Amino acid sequence: MLSLFFVDQLGTGSTQELEGDEGHHAVKVMRLQIGEEIKIADKSGNWVSGAITEVGKKSLKIDIAQRGSAQYLKPELIVVQAVTKSDRIKEMLELLTVAGADRIIPWQAERCISKWQSDSANKWSIAIKEAAKQARRVRLPELADAVTTNQLLNLFQAGDQIITLHEVAKSNISQLKFAADTKRIFLVIGPEGGISDNEIDQLIAAKAVTVRMGENVLRSAHAGFAALSVVQTLIGRW
Amino acid sequence: MLSLFFVDQLGTGSTQELEGDEGHHAVKVMRLQIGEEIKIADKSGNWVSGAITEVGKKSLKIDIAQRGSAQYLKPELIVVQAVTKSDRIKEMLELLTVAGADRIIPWQAERCISKWQSDSANKWSIAIKEAAKQARRVRLPELADAVTTNQLLNLFQAGDQIITLHEVAKSNISQLKFAADTKRIFLVIGPEGGISDNEIDQLIAAKAVTVRMGENVLRSAHAGFAALSVVQTLIGRW
Incomplete structure (x- = not known):
């Protein structure tokens, strides 16, 4: 190529x-x-x-x-990624970009050890561009403004499919069903310390489903890539 | 945990x-x-x-x-991983371990830039153990002896499902079907330079199916993780 x-x-x-x-x-x-x-x-x-x-x-x-x-495909695949420790940012964005995230929303979750800072958007943008070049991906994933949990909940609209990856969820990711007319799929990836009970309750109240991916503990920087790979397959794009 | x-x-x-x-x-x-x-x-x-x-x-x-x-699950998930450049070994093994590879077979493919060396098995073993600790995975993936392409072909037995990830394959990974009684699934991951035409022909002659995962170019060190995530989902384990 x-x-x-x-x-x-x-x-x-x-x-x-x-x-x-x-x-x-x-x-x-x-x-x-x-x-x-x-x-x-x-x-x-x-x-x-x-x-x-x-x-x-x-x-x-x-x-x-x-x-x-480059074609815009439906559904739009949106990854809500808890702000990652600085040594994992490049790897995380490389993985999300190659796996076809359409939009990446940095999330300042309760248990994030790192904070979103004034130069973070610039750092993330550079890493996304490098990843897209490596992957020969013409259309860059859009990097959205960073959000708090409340701001995230306000982004959701009727008809969105919101999937939260959670290691103690009762359902498996393979049980997900996708409606043919879904316009936006959100994949919510918590920080290394996990999503707090309070955040999980708020997400479930906003109609998120929680699912798990196996028994092993995935790093926050890797979970989005695995989830995207699975969803790309379940919707038949991969 | x-x-x-x-x-x-x-x-x-x-x-x-x-x-x-x-x-x-x-x-x-x-x-x-x-x-x-x-x-x-x-x-x-x-x-x-x-x-x-x-x-x-x-x-x-x-x-x-x-x-x-820790339970042994069937089918056994075996990743045939082209020998990776040294700066990607740790990342690759971390990803394969957390995604649940049961066995990892280092493959000296034609276009590997790196060679399997006398200390490689030790390096890979250490990285696998570190990854298992991080993932809280009790049963370590087995690290097999490194193989050439001919040695790899000799490992295959009747009834094995052999899946080769290939960026120019015509079928998508989502089209894979798994028989309920499959005992072993091999995922063949080529090197950065790709699997050679000769190798592809030999794999297909050995009843491998070739599939692709989307349009973007995945790194060799990442492709096995994506493929495992997909297969874990398609067989209903995730």
């Missing part, structure tokens, strides 16, 4: 330039040469691809051979 | 000692105290649990309150 790069906005002409950090990386680190084909996408899932015709010091240009746009 | 430690062999008396590295870790790093309850397992899935009655410099003793043995 073609190497993938991101720009803020694609031009409308028959060529596309790649500058800035992405251009620098392509030219200096990957040492791409004239004639090699690459793909360049914007942050909304539009893309162009074609062969490199010019290589500068920190930039390159391609002749556009193909244009396209 | 109780913290978990491993010993080579459990005693038969009413108390159990924990010595060596595990004892040192429990006493010096985790600073466990008299009265705290822990679980101690051997490498075959037998375990005891109870409260700590003595703490030494590098060892401790518990009064055994409970004894048990």
